[in-house]
Amino acid sequence: MSKLLEIIKNPGVQIAMLVVFLVVVSAGIWGVYTTQTSPEQPILFPHNIHVNMQIPCLYCHPGAWRQASAGLPTQQKCWACHGQLKKYFQPEVPLANWPLELQKLSSYVKESKPIQWVPVYQVPDFVHFNHRPHIAAALNCETCHGDMSKKTVATLEQTVNMGWCINCHQQKTINDPAKRTKLLDCGTCHY
Ligand code: HEC
Ligand code: HEC
Ligand code: HEC
Ligand code: HEC
Ligand code: HEC
Numbered sequence: 001m002s003k004l005l006e007i008i009k010n011p012g013v014q015i016a017m018l019v020v021f022l023v024v025v026s027a028g029i030w031g032v033y034t035t036q037t038s039p040e041q042p043i044l045f046p047h048n049i050h051v052n053m054q055i056p057c058l059y060c061h062p063g064a065w066r067q068a069s070a071g072l073p074t075q076q077k078c079w080a081c082h083g084q085l086k087k088y089f090q091p092e093v094p095l096a097n098w099p100l101e102l103q104k105l106s107s108y109v110k111e112s113k114p115i116q117w118v119p120v121y122q123v124p125d126f127v128h129f130n131h132r133p134h135i136a137a138a139l140n141c142e143t144c145h146g147d148m149s150k151k152t153v154a155t156l157e158q159t160v161n162m163g164w165c166i167n168c169h170q171q172k173t174i175n176d177p178a179k180r181t182k183l184l185d186c187g188t189c190h191y
Contacts, residue, residue, distance in 0.1 A: 039118040041153045043104050051149040057141050064131045064141070072117045075108040083109070120154045121145070127189055129165075137172070165189065 051057075057064065060077065064070035082088075082105060088098060095103055108115050121144075123129045134144075141148070146157035158164055166184065173180035182188060 043101050046152045047148040068130045079109045
């Protein structure tokens with residue numbers, strides 16, 4: 001113990017510790033910043049119009065059921081519909097008369113340039129989140145992402161931090177101590 005104290009008293013070691021501390025803190029602040037803003041998107045995609053037409057969430061985000069990542073649609077998926085809409089093609093409406101956001105979509109398709117959607121919901125790399133067990137536990141998308149039938153692009157409905165995950169894991173396991181232990185275990189979300 002006293003040996004350790006001597007090492008810590010060494011000014012060089014203290015500076016090194018300060019540097020490590022600052023790196024950790026700034027990484028933490030950057031992490032919170034990047035996980036908690038609602039960015040501008042390349043196309044102002046209107047969820048409301050599409051969700052109110054009863055297009056299922058999983059049509060555009062199929063991975064939310066099958067794998068860790070929900071996935072975002074490519075321009076081909078958009079164009080499967082938009083390349084056919086009578087409103088624009090029968091009779092053909094000049095591109096210049098299309099709504100601006102659809103002109104943008106059309107140019108992504110013509111240039112086969114992928115649309116770089118900007119992430120909204122994100123957990124840091126050291127956290128393990130998988131949609132599947134949540135959907136299997138009958139949570140709906142709205143619980144965590146809000147009512148998309150009232151939004152254009154996605155916005156952050158929740159502060160995505162550890163407290164949010166833990167709170168719900170506690171609430172959902174009030175009558176099941178074994179499951180509670182598992183869902184609150186550090187290794188369940190960090191490994
Ligand atoms: C299942 C069919 C379908 C898919 C898939 C689809 N849309 Fe649409 N979208 C529609 C229909 C129908 C409308 C309403 C008709 C209209 O006003 O153009 C619409 C409306 C829009 C509008 C509003 C147009 C306006 O009038 O301002 C935008 C923008 C749009 N879609 C973009 C997209 C993008 C981007 C994608 C892919 C991420 C996409 N859509 C995928 C069917 C679809
Ligand atoms: C328990 C809360 C919760 C529920 C329920 C939930 N999500 Fe998520 N979702 C998250 C979190 C947390 C992230 C960030 C994941 C990451 O960074 O790996 C996320 C990310 C996403 C993303 C971003 C892209 C991606 O590939 O991860 C999409 C799209 C998405 N969710 C759609 C859905 C849909 C659709 C449903 C319903 C079928 C749903 N989510 C249900 C919490 C939830
Ligand atoms: C026609 C395709 C389409 C449908 C249907 C659709 N979405 Fe999306 N979704 C998108 C696109 C495009 C984006 C990327 C732009 C944005 O962030 O809003 C997106 C983004 C998201 C995000 C943010 C992803 C991220 O990067 O963190 C969530 C959450 C989400 N959608 C949830 C839903 C839910 C829940 C439903 C059903 C109620 C739904 N979406 C229906 C196309 C769709
Ligand atoms: C709204 C409630 C809710 C929120 C928010 C939530 N979870 Fe969960 N989580 C659940 C439920 C319910 C289960 C499934 C429990 C069961 O097995 O029945 C679950 C299961 C899990 C599992 C699987 C555990 C296993 O069985 O191996 C992981 C990992 C997990 N959640 C991580 C997270 C992380 C990380 C976050 C935050 C980013 C989060 N959850 C946010 C409710 C939630
Ligand atoms: C249900 C999922 C879940 C469980 C269980 C969990 N964590 Fe986390 N943890 C997260 C998420 C999500 C983040 C990232 C967001 C944040 O920083 O709050 C995080 C961040 C952290 C960080 C980074 C520092 C910070 O606050 O940014 C540390 C350290 C940490 N967890 C330690 C632990 C320890 C120790 C345990 C066990 C007592 C634990 N976690 C259990 C989800 C979980």
